[in-house]
Amino acid sequence: xxxxxxxxRYFTRPVQRAALGVGDDCALLRIEPGMQLATSADLLIEGxxxxxxxxxxxxxxxxxxxxxxDLAACGARPLAFTLSLALPQAEAAWLEGFSRGLFTLADAxxxxxxxxxxxxxxxxxxxxxxxxxxxxxxxLRNGARPGDDVYVSGRLGDARLALEVFRGMVSxxxxxxxxxxxxxxxxxxxxxLGLALRGVAHAAIDLSDGLLGDLGHVLQRSGxxxxxxxxxxxxxxxxxxxxxxxxxxxxxxxxxxxxxxxTAPAAKREAVARAARAAGVPVTRIGxxxxxxxxxxxxxxxxxxxxxxxxxxxxxDPSRS
Amino acid sequence: xxxxxxxxRYFTRPVQRAALGVGDDCALLRIEPGMQLATSADLLIEGxxxxxxxxxxxxxxxxxxxxxxDLAACGARPLAFTLSLALPQAEAAWLEGFSRGLFTLADAxxxxxxxxxxxxxxxxxxxxxxxxxxxxxxxLRNGARPGDDVYVSGRLGDARLALEVFRGMVSxxxxxxxxxxxxxxxxxxxxxLGLALRGVAHAAIDLSDGLLGDLGHVLQRSGxxxxxxxxxxxxxxxxxxxxxxxxxxxxxxxxxxxxxxxTAPAAKREAVARAARAAGVPVTRIGxxxxxxxxxxxxxxxxxxxxxxxxxxxxxDPSRS
Numbered sequence: 001x002x003x004x005x006x007x008x009r010y011f012t013r014p015v016q017r018a019a020l021g022v023g024d025d026c027a028l029l030r031i032e033p034g035m036q037l038a039t040s041a042d043l044l045i046e047g048x049x050x051x052x053x054x055x056x057x058x059x060x061x062x063x064x065x066x067x068x069x070d071l072a073a074c075g076a077r078p079l080a081f082t083l084s085l086a087l088p089q090a091e092a093a094w095l096e097g098f099s100r101g102l103f104t105l106a107d108a109x110x111x112x113x114x115x116x117x118x119x120x121x122x123x124x125x126x127x128x129x130x131x132x133x134x135x136x137x138x139x140l141r142n143g144a145r146p147g148d149d150v151y152v153s154g155r156l157g158d159a160r161l162a163l164e165v166f167r168g169m170v171s172x173x174x175x176x177x178x179x180x181x182x183x184x185x186x187x188x189x190x191x192x193l194g195l196a197l198r199g200v201a202h203a204a205i206d207l208s209d210g211l212l213g214d215l216g217h218v219l220q221r222s223g224x225x226x227x228x229x230x231x232x233x234x235x236x237x238x239x240x241x242x243x244x245x246x247x248x249x250x251x252x253x254x255x256x257x258x259x260x261x262x263t264a265p266a267a268k269r270e271a272v273a274r275a276a277r278a279a280g281v282p283v284t285r286i287g288x289x290x291x292x293x294x295x296x297x298x299x300x301x302x303x304x305x306x307x308x309x310x311x312x313x314x315x316x317d318p319s320r321s
Numbered sequence: 322x323x324x325x326x327x328x329x330r331y332f333t334r335p336v337q338r339a340a341l342g343v344g345d346d347c348a349l350l351r352i353e354p355g356m357q358l359a360t361s362a363d364l365l366i367e368g369x370x371x372x373x374x375x376x377x378x379x380x381x382x383x384x385x386x387x388x389x390x391d392l393a394a395c396g397a398r399p400l401a402f403t404l405s406l407a408l409p410q411a412e413a414a415w416l417e418g419f420s421r422g423l424f425t426l427a428d429a430x431x432x433x434x435x436x437x438x439x440x441x442x443x444x445x446x447x448x449x450x451x452x453x454x455x456x457x458x459x460x461l462r463n464g465a466r467p468g469d470d471v472y473v474s475g476r477l478g479d480a481r482l483a484l485e486v487f488r489g490m491v492s493x494x495x496x497x498x499x500x501x502x503x504x505x506x507x508x509x510x511x512x513x514l515g516l517a518l519r520g521v522a523h524a525a526i527d528l529s530d531g532l533l534g535d536l537g538h539v540l541q542r543s544g545x546x547x548x549x550x551x552x553x554x555x556x557x558x559x560x561x562x563x564x565x566x567x568x569x570x571x572x573x574x575x576x577x578x579x580x581x582x583x584t585a586p587a588a589k590r591e592a593v594a595r596a597a598r599a600a601g602v603p604v605t606r607i608g609x610x611x612x613x614x615x616x617x618x619x620x621x622x623x624x625x626x627x628x629x630x631x632x633x634x635x636x637x638d639p640s641r642s
Contacts, residue, residue, distance in 0.1 A: 043440055
């Protein structure tokens with residue numbers, strides 16, 4: 001199978017909304033007047049962002065999901081994406097699974113593939129995604145204000161728990177492992193929640209590097225600090241059954257959560273609850289923005305905790321697979 | 322140096338036109354009413370698209386140039402780009418050179434870096450580029466009509482000649498080699514020509530896989546064929562000094578030219594010449610579109626030549642480094 005066959009067979013579908021899709025030098029998108037284009041890119045490398053054992057349909061899902069999550073964090077509506085794929089070989093079963101996982105998620109969000117690039121090489125996947133947001137309404141990292149509540153969506157830490165199982169640091173019964181592995185391999189981007197939070201949240205970010213690090217980005221950009229109730233961070237029953245230190249590692253510095261972290265003024269608590277209901281995603285209040293810079297961690301009893309967790313960094317933490 | 326330091330130090334500059342640049346979950350771009358967004362992506366892998374010995378500033382140039390060339394082929398004006406970079410390690414000298422080459426070309430085309438991703442991994446570079454084109458005015462592959470002249474810009478084949486030198490198949494004196502190597506490593510995207518050809522050319526494509534293959538894409542999309550005068554294909558003095566069979570291989574199936582191939586009706590010959598002068602790029606008429614499908618090659622004496630050259634395909638031609 002050649003490069004052009006491969007593209008034609010697995011990655012070419014008629015476009016619905018784009019002016020021009022796969023097959024020319026460029027794709028063409030229409031952006032409605034009054035809208036801004038929101039764009040983001042994520043590059044996934046075998047052995048760093050996913051294990052070689054991952055099922056191809058889950059990998060296709062995840063490659064798009066992490067990008068949809070970036071649109072969600074900005075409150076942008078998905079439009080389209082491009083896919084750049086380096087593959088060691090063109091293997092039909094792999095391509096069939098990968099493209100199925102990719103398009104199933106794409107269709108669920110009305111986000112269409114409009115172009116990209118395919119080449120031979122060590123497995124690497126770059127998705128660039130495009131969404132639209134009314135001018136001036138994007139949720140940004142720099143909008144947090146002292147007094148804001150700090151929220152997260154969903155539950156944190158299962159992806160890291162699964163990674164610890166893969167590393168042989170934790171043992172879980174098969175059924176429990178399947179659940180946390182699903183969290184790692186098939187994150188659900190919170191697009192509907194991001195849209196519902198426009199005009200409600202002051203600031204938002206998606207959780208990819210770990211709660212403490214990502215909250216740190218928001219606080220730094222916003223020029224303030226926060227108090228965080230570490231025991232209030234929502235977690236699954238699987239994670240809650242683990243030792244407390246492991247729970248805290250996974251929820252605070254786990255990475256790969258792809259939930260939304262956002263802040264909103266206390267006066268908007270009812271609006272936040274409505275947005276969460278509308279999106280069908282639980283949200284949990286886990287702290288408060290404060291004027292003094294820095295992050296103050298407290299446990300359920302209000303006792304201060306030292307911040308001994310570090311955020312994930314691809315160049316500072318080469319040990320993480 | 323950590324991931325965030327690396328981004329801050331080498332890849333963060335204030336944006337001029339974009340609504341939001343590097344540092345949030347998404348970048349935000351304004352698209353003027355009446356304009357369509359043109360987007361393309363190219364993934365470059367070490368050992369396949371570039372040699373490990375390439376100077377980092379030239380690699381930075383090329384990673385953006387091949388994408389600007391896609392905008393040029395559509396007649397789109399460059400706006401912005403994102404960069405996804407997998408690096409074996411964060412090495413200051415490499416990053417300094419790479420970013421300098423990248424930004425020098427970006428500045429020359431008013432195209433700003435607005436986001437991306439950085440990770441550790443085998444060297445891989447994906448650029449996604451964004452341009453704008455008035456709705457309905459993009460140059461496409463499917464617009465060629467019987468009777469159209471077929472043109473190429475610049476000179477073809479030097480990049481392939483350089484590759485053959487690297488492969489040890491051809492020997493060139495140092496100065497000559499430096500020139501053809503520059504063609505391979507620092508292609509000049511024909512953005513001004515693409516803009517000048519709007520409303521003049523019927524169809525266009527950029528030459529990345531070789532003239533015969535890329536012309537084949539245009540003809541297939543347009544549902545017609547062509548006669549091509551292989552000896553009329555413009556080439557450098559360096560290439561013209563080589564044996565004829567090598568000249569033909571390099572000009573017809575060389576790849577990596579990043580010149581524009583376009584068709585225009587005979588009635589537009591003067592307009593084509595004006596566009597070429599305005600853009601400061603020579604263009605050469607090398608054939609004619611014909612109603613019968615297929616490609617008919619003739620030499621300078623009008624003698625038919627068999628088409629024994631094949632277009633480059635990343636999955637069918639694994640031998641090419």
